[in-house]
Amino acid sequence: MKKRSVGRNILYVILVGYAIITLIPFLWALSSSFKTLEEIVSGSMNFIPKDFTFDNYKTIFIEQELFPRWLFNSVFIASVATALNLIFNSMAGYALARLSFPGKNALFVIILAVLMIPAQVTMIPNYLILKELGWLNSYQGMIAPSMINATFIFMMRQFFINFPKELEEAALIDGLNRFGIFFKVVLPLARPALAAQTIFVFMGIWNDFMRPLIVLSDPNLYTLPLGLNTFKGQYISYWNYIMAASMIFTLPVLLIYAFFNKYFIKGISFTGGK
Amino acid sequence: MKRKYSPARLRDAGQGYLFMSPALFVLLLFVIGPILYAIFLSFNDVQLLGGTSYKFVAFENFAKILDDTRAKIALWNTFKYVVIVVPCQTILALILAATLNAGLKGEKLFRIIYFLPTLTSSAVLTLIFMWMYNQNGLINNLLSMIGLPTYNWMGDPAVALNAIMIMNIWSTAPFFMVIYLAALQDVPDSLYEAAELDGAGPIKKFWYITVPNLRPVTSFVVIMGIIGTFQLFDQSYIFSGGSGGPNNSTLTVVLLIYQYAFKNFGTMGYAAALAFALALVILVATLLQRKFSKEESLY
Numbered sequence: 259m260k261k262r263s264v265g266r267n268i269l270y271v272i273l274v275g276y277a278i279i280t281l282i283p284f285l286w287a288l289s290s291s292f293k294t295l296e297e298i299v300s301g302s303m304n305f306i307p308k309d310f311t312f313d314n315y316k317t318i319f320i321e322q323e324l325f326p327r328w329l330f331n332s333v334f335i336a337s338v339a340t341a342l343n344l345i346f347n348s349m350a351g352y353a354l355a356r357l358s359f360p361g362k363n364a365l366f367v368i369i370l371a372v373l374m375i376p377a378q379v380t381m382i383p384n385y386l387i388l389k390e391l392g393w394l395n396s397y398q399g400m401i402a403p404s405m406i407n408a409t410f411i412f413m414m415r416q417f418f419i420n421f422p423k424e425l426e427e428a429a430l431i432d433g434l435n436r437f438g439i440f441f442k443v444v445l446p447l448a449r450p451a452l453a454a455q456t457i458f459v460f461m462g463i464w465n466d467f468m469r470p471l472i473v474l475s476d477p478n479l480y481t482l483p484l485g486l487n488t489f490k491g492q493y494i495s496y497w498n499y500i501m502a503a504s505m506i507f508t509l510p511v512l513l514i515y516a517f518f519n520k521y522f523i524k525g526i527s528f529t530g531g532k
Numbered sequence: 533m534k535r536k537y538s539p540a541r542l543r544d545a546g547q548g549y550l551f552m553s554p555a556l557f558v559l560l561l562f563v564i565g566p567i568l569y570a571i572f573l574s575f576n577d578v579q580l581l582g583g584t585s586y587k588f589v590a591f592e593n594f595a596k597i598l599d600d601t602r603a604k605i606a607l608w609n610t611f612k613y614v615v616i617v618v619p620c621q622t623i624l625a626l627i628l629a630a631t632l633n634a635g636l637k638g639e640k641l642f643r644i645i646y647f648l649p650t651l652t653s654s655a656v657l658t659l660i661f662m663w664m665y666n667q668n669g670l671i672n673n674l675l676s677m678i679g680l681p682t683y684n685w686m687g688d689p690a691v692a693l694n695a696i697m698i699m700n701i702w703s704t705a706p707f708f709m710v711i712y713l714a715a716l717q718d719v720p721d722s723l724y725e726a727a728e729l730d731g732a733g734p735i736k737k738f739w740y741i742t743v744p745n746l747r748p749v750t751s752f753v754v755i756m757g758i759i760g761t762f763q764l765f766d767q768s769y770i771f772s773g774g775s776g777g778p779n780n781s782t783l784t785v786v787l788l789i790y791q792y793a794f795k796n797f798g799t800m801g802y803a804a805a806l807a808f809a810l811a812l813v814i815l816v817a818t819l820l821q822r823k824f825s826k827e828e829s830l831y
Contacts (some may be wrong), residue, residue, distance in 0.1 A: 265734055272631050272786045279702070284648060286670055287660045290729045301668045342554075359548030360542075372563050374816055376763055378786055378807040380574060382793045382800060383566035386584060436547050464655030467766040472794065483655035487770055490659060495776040497663050504656040507595075507632035511651050519644075532605075 291315070291502040298498050313504035318489075323325045324477055325503065328485035333510070334483060335400045336464040342405040343459045344452055350406065351414025352440060355421075366415070372408045377468070385472050395476045404463055410455050416442070453521035461511055482507045545781040573804035580800065593805035603806065605780045606788040609693055609811075613784070614817070617697050617759040619703075622750065624705040630742055647710070654766040657719060660697045661687065662771065686771065686804030689781035696767050696782060704760065708753045716742070745751040751825040755818050760813045765790065785810050 268517050285305055290298060291314055293307040343392065353359070356365050384403060385394075393399030421444065429443045446453070466482045474480055477488065486503055493499045549556075575592055576586040596604050628646065628724035632639055648659060664670040672682035685695040723741050732740065743750075765786040768776060776783030776791070789810065793803035 266634075267633050269634050269636055272627070273636065273642050273748070276628060277642055280645055280648060280706070282670075283660045283702075284652075286664060299739045302586070303670065303673050317539075342774060349551040356549035357544055357551060358805035359545040359552075361725065364547065365552065368559070369555075374815075375563070375567060376759070376807075376811050378763065378789055379570050379804075380563060380566040381622050381789075381806050382807065384562055384572075385794070386569070387561065389584075390557065399793075403558065406558045408559075411555060440551075449668035456606075458828065461651065465655070466657050467769070468790075469581075471580065471790075483653055483766075486659065487653050489748040489771075490662075491773070497666075499665060500659055504659050507654050507656050511653075515647075515651050 282524065286505055287501045290497055291505050293496055296497065299495075301461070306336050310377055314483060314498045315506070318499055318506070322489065322499075324480070324485065325489075328476060328480050329399075331479060332464060332482040332507075335397060336460050338397075339401045339404050339463050340456060340460045342401070343407055343410065344455060346406045347410040348414050348445060348448065349413045349440070351416075352418050352444065354411070354415045355418035356426075357436075365449065366524070369408045369411055373412070379413050380470065393473075395474055395479055396480075399473045400470065400481075404466075405427070407459060407462075410459065414448070414451060414453070417448060449504060452519055453518045456516050457514060457521070460514055464511060534614045538745060559679045570804050570807065573801050574808050576801045577798065578800040578804075579798055581640060581797075585619065586801075589801070594804055594809070597806060597809055602780065602783065602788060605787045606783045608654075609781070609783055610762060613697060614758060614761040617701055617761050618754060619704045620697075620701045621757060624701065624752050626714055626743070626746070626750070626751065628705065628709045629716060630738055632713060633716045643710075643713075646706040647728065648706075650707045650710075652703075654703075655770060657699065657703055658770040660766050662764035665695055680723060687778055689777075689779040691751070692771070692778055692781045693713070696764075696771060700761075700764070706756070711753060712749060716811070717748055717791070719745045751822070754821055754825070758817050758821060759814055760785070762810065762817070785813075 288307045289307055292310050292312070293302075293313055294309050294313070297308055350369075354369075363450060388394050388399045388403075391399075393402070425443055425447070426439050428440045434442065465483065466481075467487075468482045472479045474484060477485075480488070486500075486507060489503055490500055540725075575588060575590060577589050577592075577631060578589075579585045587627065632642060632646075656805075666672070667687075671685070675682050683691045683695075685691055720780075721741065723745070724737055727741055729739050763786055764784045768782040768784050768787050769790070772782045772787075776787050776796075789803050789806045792799040792802070792806065
């Protein structure tokens with residue numbers, strides 16, 4: 259038994275050690291966001307600020323009047339695109355799992371094939387197409403291309419294939435049509451899959467750097483990742499401001515994660531090809 | 533057998549297309565159309581002044597890649613990055629998952645902590661690490677505290693790419709750890725019990741049961757890792773302010789594609805050709821990986 263506890267202690271050392279390695283960057287950023295510029299410049303290495311201050315947060319919201327706008331743009335684009343993804347991916351997944359129509363199998367293969375194409379191939383033509391449509395520098399230019407996601411169409415198909423048919427048949431007898439069945443019976447029961455999808459799609463769009471970099475050139479329409487990048491250029495040595503902005507940027511995703519946490523692992527094993 | 537065009541079948545088909553229509557619209561306009569368009573672009577010289585104009589140049593864009601020194605540097609940097617980051621993050625993910633799966637107390641808390649980097653955007657992570665990589669920053673201070681040499685992480689071409697590698701191993705390993713954790717649930721306990729009866733210690737059990745049983749998942753993790761690492765962009769863009777510096781040391785293939793497409797004039801067709809070359813490299817790399825992992829497969 260003694261040998262066992264030695265083994266356990268080693269495992270704990272690994273776990274705690276790696277937890278520290280994971281946390282240090284975040285704690286350091288958080289603590290820097292509450293430090294005064296003087297303390298930052300003096301190169302102090304303490305994690306607890308000497309003069310604890312909220313000024314950095316106040317400054318980025320007041321002096322950088324675009325910052326609230328960026329926050330709004332990010333929230334707006336990510337929420338709308340996520341909502342559309344939930345509806346459209348589920349509809350497509352449902353059709354591929356349950357309805358029969360000519361070309362269904364070919365479509366399914368195409369959706370799988372699309373998963374393999376690296377985004378860089380479509381990034382240049384997408385720019386030109388959005389330019390033709392006059393959608394550069396617009397919310398629709400950001401939202402429309404990302405309102406479906408092949409990964410989650412695939413995931414929803416897998417989910418609906420295992421969904422009990424009897425429920426739908428009962429609803430059919432009760433006089434609901436296909437849309438009624440889908441929106442009133444099927445979708446409410448797909449909640450775990452939808453929750454997992456919400457986290458991943460929201461995170462993906464919220465954190466995306468490349469699409470906004472290409473589509474948006476008007477600072478008024480920037481999302482937070484782009485805003486943060488220009489912010490860095492502008493306040494190059496004001497790391498207290500940059501860290502405060504970074505913390506604000508991270509908060510919404512943490513909240514969503516906390517809220518949907520229990521679906522998280524499930525979602526990864528859905529998408530993880532298992 | 534139903535008749536081919538019975539009303540019920542027609543209605544079914546109509547409903548099917550209706551349910552698929554949003555997905556079809558986006559697929560056609562923003563994925564499949566663009567892929568065909570990209571093929572067209574890669575064989576043309578594209579000018580964006582005023583309207584967009586094209587001049588057919590056949591394989592000239594592809595031939596140009598071979599003479600492009602920056603493309604070679606970018607490919608070499610990306611290759612180095614893939615070859616170092618993929619094994620490191622896979623091994624780290626496997627070790628973390630096995631440790632977390634040992635049934636210790638506080639597992640849940642550790643899992644939440646480990647997951648933080650995966651949630652956080654690459655832009656934020658890059659800024660946090662740039663702050664820590666400062667000349668007088670946290671990392672150099674920690675290094676000198678324990679008597680190790682310090683580096684000019686962001687300014688020295690010899691270490692800038694390593695700085696990005698360290699950051700990305702740290703930030704992606706936890707994601708793959710979760711995939712491993714899910715897979716570990718499926719390894720039958722009876723195997724471990726049998727091994728224990730034979731007197732196998734924890735390390736032997738890990739090496740002879742856990743690792744081989746996870747091989748199919750490892751294959752998946754490595755392929756995902758290869759695809760992800762070949763597409764490195766955000767970090768090197770933010771790190772170098774879009775330049776790929778210092779001295780091209782953080783220039784990656786995707787960053788180069790971005791520069792040719794959107795920062796230089798008249799090289800958009802060339803950028804499209806480069807993007808196809810990258811897609812081909814990724815495809816070949818994943819196929820090679822598949823072939824190797826099949827040969828040594830258990831099953």
